[in-house]
Amino acid sequence: MPTFVQILDFVGTFAFAISGIRLASAKRFDWFGAYVVGFATAVGGGTLRDLLLDVTPGWMTDPIYLICTGLALIFVTMFGKHLIHLNNTFFFFDTIGLALFTVVGVGKSLSLGYPFWVAIIMGSMTGAAGGVIRDVFINEIPLIFRKEIYAVACVVGGLVYWVCALAQVDDYICQIACGIVVFLTRILAVKYKICLPTLSGHA
Amino acid sequence: MPTFVQILDFVGTFAFAISGIRLASAKRFDWFGAYVVGFATAVGGGTLRDLLLDVTPGWMTDPIYLICTGLALIFVTMFGKHLIHLNNTFFFFDTIGLALFTVVGVGKSLSLGYPFWVAIIMGSMTGAAGGVIRDVFINEIPLIFRKEIYAVACVVGGLVYWVCALAQVDDYICQIACGIVVFLTRILAVKYKICLPTLSGHA
Amino acid sequence: MPTFVQILDFVGTFAFAISGIRLASAKRFDWFGAYVVGFATAVGGGTLRDLLLDVTPGWMTDPIYLICTGLALIFVTMFGKHLIHLNNTFFFFDTIGLALFTVVGVGKSLSLGYPFWVAIIMGSMTGAAGGVIRDVFINEIPLIFRKEIYAVACVVGGLVYWVCALAQVDDYICQIACGIVVFLTRILAVKYKICLPTLSGHA
Numbered sequence: 001m002p003t004f005v006q007i008l009d010f011v012g013t014f015a016f017a018i019s020g021i022r023l024a025s026a027k028r029f030d031w032f033g034a035y036v037v038g039f040a041t042a043v044g045g046g047t048l049r050d051l052l053l054d055v056t057p058g059w060m061t062d063p064i065y066l067i068c069t070g071l072a073l074i075f076v077t078m079f080g081k082h083l084i085h086l087n088n089t090f091f092f093f094d095t096i097g098l099a100l101f102t103v104v105g106v107g108k109s110l111s112l113g114y115p116f117w118v119a120i121i122m123g124s125m126t127g128a129a130g131g132v133i134r135d136v137f138i139n140e141i142p143l144i145f146r147k148e149i150y151a152v153a154c155v156v157g158g159l160v161y162w163v164c165a166l167a168q169v170d171d172y173i174c175q176i177a178c179g180i181v182v183f184l185t186r187i188l189a190v191k192y193k194i195c196l197p198t199l200s201g202h203a
Numbered sequence: 204m205p206t207f208v209q210i211l212d213f214v215g216t217f218a219f220a221i222s223g224i225r226l227a228s229a230k231r232f233d234w235f236g237a238y239v240v241g242f243a244t245a246v247g248g249g250t251l252r253d254l255l256l257d258v259t260p261g262w263m264t265d266p267i268y269l270i271c272t273g274l275a276l277i278f279v280t281m282f283g284k285h286l287i288h289l290n291n292t293f294f295f296f297d298t299i300g301l302a303l304f305t306v307v308g309v310g311k312s313l314s315l316g317y318p319f320w321v322a323i324i325m326g327s328m329t330g331a332a333g334g335v336i337r338d339v340f341i342n343e344i345p346l347i348f349r350k351e352i353y354a355v356a357c358v359v360g361g362l363v364y365w366v367c368a369l370a371q372v373d374d375y376i377c378q379i380a381c382g383i384v385v386f387l388t389r390i391l392a393v394k395y396k397i398c399l400p401t402l403s404g405h406a
Numbered sequence: 407m408p409t410f411v412q413i414l415d416f417v418g419t420f421a422f423a424i425s426g427i428r429l430a431s432a433k434r435f436d437w438f439g440a441y442v443v444g445f446a447t448a449v450g451g452g453t454l455r456d457l458l459l460d461v462t463p464g465w466m467t468d469p470i471y472l473i474c475t476g477l478a479l480i481f482v483t484m485f486g487k488h489l490i491h492l493n494n495t496f497f498f499f500d501t502i503g504l505a506l507f508t509v510v511g512v513g514k515s516l517s518l519g520y521p522f523w524v525a526i527i528m529g530s531m532t533g534a535a536g537g538v539i540r541d542v543f544i545n546e547i548p549l550i551f552r553k554e555i556y557a558v559a560c561v562v563g564g565l566v567y568w569v570c571a572l573a574q575v576d577d578y579i580c581q582i583a584c585g586i587v588v589f590l591t592r593i594l595a596v597k598y599k600i601c602l603p604t605l606s607g608h609a
Contacts, residue, residue: 224605227551228604228605230547230552231552231604231605232551232552232604232605233551233552233553233601233602233603233604233605234602234603234604234605235550235551235557235602236550236551236552237551237605239551239557240551250458254457254458257460259460263458263520263524266523269523269527279605280605283605339542340538340542340547340548340551342545342546
């Protein structure tokens, strides 16, 4: 039986892969290209984190991420036209993925002995760097640099984790608090159209 | 005396570097930029593989790859205009490189104790990721995501390696079979214009 | 009290971060995006070097680089319009950063036992790869591949380091000579508009 966290991980990976595959298909990528972009979107953030932390990337130890991306590709291929009606559902799943990946990234870094400020960066990278790699592959300016509260939600969640830990709250509660804050920060930011200001542009 | 494999490695590196340098020159890169793009095309895939496998990248242990890229740059500078007549030759050498790099990548991963499904990904990365880095540097959508059987040939070759190994064929034969299949898959796919389908494009 | 090298490191990091933040602001990135681009410009070269050398990236051991990038962001936000008058100053600081980062990269690689030809590449990467990552993030062809003597100044400085070391000059003197040569090479190249030739462009 998969655990609750494993189910969330699968849902998040699936949603991230879907986002990569849909953007790739909009650029007329072939199946292989779409698969690679979907996979990189799903596991790219965790891979960058693991390279920096000098541990073996998680996807190299369990083929579930490859399989999950394959299912996402089949899903997009079958329901391509109708997926637009599911945008709210994907947004929901994607935000679950963002929250879970942040918690996993922070927790993994702390367990390896890194200080909290490094762990928060690693958590944010786990959540957000896959989308940057996706946008580099499809040759667009990374979306998260220009629009929406996205990686910032990870940073806020990571700070909440830190505050909870400082208050000597049980680690399990810290993680749940972090995940919920990431989730709510993004949902509320999108609902109320909260953005960061852009810079004025004098290069 | 260089071994047969070393000669193939040199030929493949040379062909990969040429491909990077020619595309860089089409974008008006200077000599330095063209050299870097050529080098990244030639060794980028192996470097990404070695970072993921946590071993020292091969080009940092032997200057032959730097020298080979330098020769490729001189070659393109001297024969720039006439290279287009050699396109078939380059395609042939490039495909030799693709086949050899795949075999090397699969073999290295297996010798480090990784399972076959990881080794096949590493083999494909060794062959194909250099071209992705090249295309990111010249600010184009990676060619292998949209056109031609390329990385897919590596995957097919890797699967053949696996099947041979499962059948307890001698490792040396597995490698030759893998290389020949990569080579033929790409040659035949180009000859008969076999492509993967593209996705329908509803982002 | 910070040492002289620490002050140069701070100045160089600040200048590199400013360059990333200004280019990001010209593309209408938000604060977060500009911060990330500035940070990647400042530490990206050293991070790539440390991944290749298999050591923990320097910025993960000391929060000073995060703080320095934050100050650079505040600086650009406050003085955005007027920064253009400081272009010569930034060019000066940026070149100090380039020189110092090269020396640090060469020295770190040598101290880990790598041969000189690897150390020179690592020094040049430390100085120049951050700018490449910056340009990938803002979706432009990397500037250093097309214009100006930049990474080539690092290579020249690295070669001077090598010659000094071969002549059994004290390591401290080697480093100063390397840094001065990088600095002067770039300053003189810009002053006298010295460029590398571009390739003729027949892809």
